[in-house]
Amino acid sequence: MSELQGLLRDTAERLFADRATPQVLQAAEDGGWPNELWTAIVEHGLHQPFGSSGAAGIDAEGADWSDLYALLFAAGRWALPLPLGETAIAGRALLDGGLTLPDTALGLAAQSDLDLDQRGRISGTTARVPWGAAVPYVVARAGRRDGTQLVLLPTDGVERRLDRNVAREPRDDLTFENVVPAAICPWPQGWPAERLRDLAALLRAAQIAGALDRVLDITVTYAGERKQFGRAIGKFQAIQHQLAELAGEAAASAVAAETGFRALDDGRDPWFAIAAAKARTSEAAGRGAAIGHQVHGAIGFTYEHHLHYLTRRLWSWRTEFGNARAWSTAIGTRAVSRGASRLWPDLVAGA
């Protein structure tokens, strides 16, 4: 782990542990924007790690993708009820396009069908935008083929259809009608058309890895404290083996997600690493959540206990921006079209 990565993780871990309390999580679920928590994040400069905010030890060059992984892993660990990763990734897209960052939370409209008319106005719908109704701007791709543009769109006054995932995180459809972008630039060079969606999938992979890591933490702790039949349940082999399996799923998820971010830093085509990350973590999410609940017993099924803030996110994130099957099919399609003789060389090359 680089120095900056360690610093970011420690800063975020402390801040979130301190501020993303069950009370704050519950208030967010009841429909409020956790403003104090967001303000604290902004004060630490964590919302724009790629910008030269100067906070949290980030130098003028800004963070790299692996640094962002450390931050998002921590966000996942603490079930952060804010679009932190979305803001960071949308900001990075704007920076790569040479645009200026607004100092606000940003929406990542990664599942969009937006037209760009000749007068530069945007119309169309973007589906299930995280906190879409709460953020002042979203970043999206608009237009077709050669004319594809990266746009920053104001959300003020657009038609909204509010919805929530099972973790009660806002996922809002936004419909734009002849909206003038707040900023616009050609689609960044070298970015495939689906890059925003790929990055959103990788964001969820990192959050899943973080959430599984914390499910492991609290489940191991609980197994050491809860006594039945005269001893801690963690002393029973049946429990130990489930926790070992959970540890495996958590570790594999962390490696899968981090590899995706490293591929972005290395400047190679990150598609396979991202696809593998989302496929692997999405599979782990369900198994890990199930083990966490089984070991916690009835108490973990109550709203009062905090396990569900993690597990309901795991059940949501695994299907957002492509489920395990969708990404696996994409990987398999590519592998089969390239043929058996390329299978191993591609695997080694991470391609």
Place this chain on the structure above:
Amino acid sequence: MSDLAFAPCTLPEGAEALRAEVRAFLVEELADYPARRRAETWSGASRDFSRKVGGRGWIGMTWPRQYGGAERTTLERYVVLEEMLAAGAPVAAHWIADRQSGPLLLRYGTEEQRRSIVPRIARGEVQFCIGMSEPDSGSDLASVRSRAVPEGNGWRLDGRKVWTSGAHEADYMIALFRTAAQGEDRHAGLSQFLVDMSLPGITVRPIVDLAGQHHFNEVLFDGAVLPADALIGGEGQGWQQVTQELAFERSGPERFLSCMQLVNEMVRMAGARQDDAALAAIGRLVAHLSVLRQMSLSVAAMLERGENPAVEAALVKDLGAVLEQSVPEIAADVFDVEPMLDSTGDYVQVLAYLTQVVPSYSLRGGTREILRGIIARGLGLR
């Protein structure tokens, strides 16, 4: 945060050039080697092949030059191993000696053993086997009863080892014997010995596995006499030495690539059909394999740095075995094709073979239950 950490590993400069060399070597050497044989991966043995690998300097790669090694890094060795396994090369004749016995002799052997035996391992000339399990000692290794008793200037061996892979072909065995009666400390009183398999008083009998193959053996010791210097390391230190050895044994690429030939054949099968279930299954396996490879590389890097990743190694082996064992299940599910022993198709033959042998993957080198116990201890539960 969990203490189990798998830091990303970057292969050293020159690794890709080495990889290209190994691939070119394998293409030439294995040109006519059929898929069914490739599926045996590291249980397939060819002394001739091992001598050629030794001739290229790819056995004992990390060992000192004065003992026949090449003084290369653990990660360069990793590259050679994974290429051999991915190609399904018959590496069994040098595998155990390269992975375990050579490093053990370098660490605990006498100077005479280091000079006389280790360079021959590096040349691919000698084959080793490992004598650990006994009829009543499987996962509970500390309960071994075979005894080594001082006699004259040496040791007299009596007892019985089972499941000894390759004992019928091996020149030497590294064997765990009891040198003191079992006391309160279950792990005390065990010692490791270098056994010359040609000595009188040693009988090797085949144990044929369910697929009809002869890899395992029962090895009987009936008063075989070893010289004094056959004791490896400290008398009574056998347990500590063996457990160190196992960390090296558990994390390598052989712990997730054993079914690679079947994955290859599945890709060929899917190429001829348009079947989303097959594509998804293959993609899932590829995603898992790539993640396991990163984890395994991370453990190799820890070993290179001199750390002791025993828990991480157990975790990789456990995840790897689960995945490997799932491959024939998945193949049988997505392709409605029967595994056959005598048909000529590569897919049906590889599937028929691997379907039968995969149960051993979560037994060899530590059962799933033992590994999960090690992981649980690493989590602080024991």
